[in-house]
Amino acid sequence: MLMKKLMVALGDRSYPIYIGSGLLNQEQLYTQHIKSKQVIVITNSTIAPLYLDQVLNNLQNFTVETLILPDGEQFKTLDYVTQIFDKLLSCKFSRNATLIALGGGVIGDMGGFCAACYQRGIAFIQIPTSLLAQVDSSVGGKTGVNHPLGKNMIGAFYQPLCVIADADVLNTLDDRQLSAGLAEVIKYGLIRDIEFFEWLEQNIELLLARDKAALAFAIERSCLNKAQIVAEDETETGIRATLNLGHTFGHAIETGTGYGTYLHGEAVSIGTCQAADLSRRKGWLTDADVERIIALFKKANLPVKPPEQLDSDQFLELMAVDKKNIDGNIRLILLTAIGAATLPVGIDALLLEQTLKSYSR
């Protein structure tokens, strides 16, 4: 077993992120964190046949329930969270129980939200299986579900006991999902890690070819960046907001086209190109910077143009529902350079409209 351990430093709620190969079968990784007899594993219909048995093999000394949810962003709703509560209650799970979320960001976000709410909080372990979940969503304690009027609008901050990121599971992830995960990887380079951005420019083909060493490096470097940001600003009063680069545009695309039409990472890719365009209009990025950013997303096989079906008025309406907004005014993360992001800034309506109009057509 090859393993790296990074810590998310949050005082007495600090926790490890285990990154490596063959981790799913390491019983001790699970058992050292589980302090209860009752354990529930939440997963979905795609992941269950692939990995559920491997996880359950490590839990033979526990009383284990499983819940297999349908697969898809469109099921990240309160209705499906209620199904998890129903299961926990019907199985008489106590407050000291442990919930394991085995899956991508959808299962991780929903499982974490249930763990935060069930009897006001039960123990929670993240086993992220998509690249996006391994580099972003499983780390940092953002949990929640979508609402028809806005992405991730219902949720809670709730940290896991540990994150077990086994890169071997990425072998079964399809190419489109792998690319979607790369959107969040590129984000770290853009907001705070120019060296990593340059490494990505050199190594994106290796990542797309699933080179093990390159993937391991990208996961570790992404988690390191995320762990540092979360340790500094757990509840997003400042720097954590920079992780939302491109997300306000992206969430508008996801909500406006119907959840699941664009993958989250695809919407973030487009949104980040829009944020780069707006940063150029502010005079902070050069034309060459913007071209370089777009080129990397394209090389990662990600879309860079917004859907034709969303016009600028629809974008503005959707962007008005965002957690960074204050008093209903849109605030965005922009770039002052490749490798440097702003905190949320109020936006000149004319410039935003120019980006929405010119970039999209």
Ligand code: NAD
């Ligand atoms: P996802 O959970 O829908 O997973 C993507 C697809 O890949 C699904 O069909 C899933 O079943 C499949 N899959 C996952 N792992 C697999 C594997 N190893 N083999 C085969 N198939 C596999 O989506 P995602 O991209 O993982 O996550 C996106 C979600 O995460 C969005 O809801 C987004 O809002 C959320 N998110 C949350 C945070 C956070 O901080 N909490 C950060 C970023 C994104």
Ligand code: GLY
């Ligand atoms: N994915 C954004 C955050 O965790 O803050």
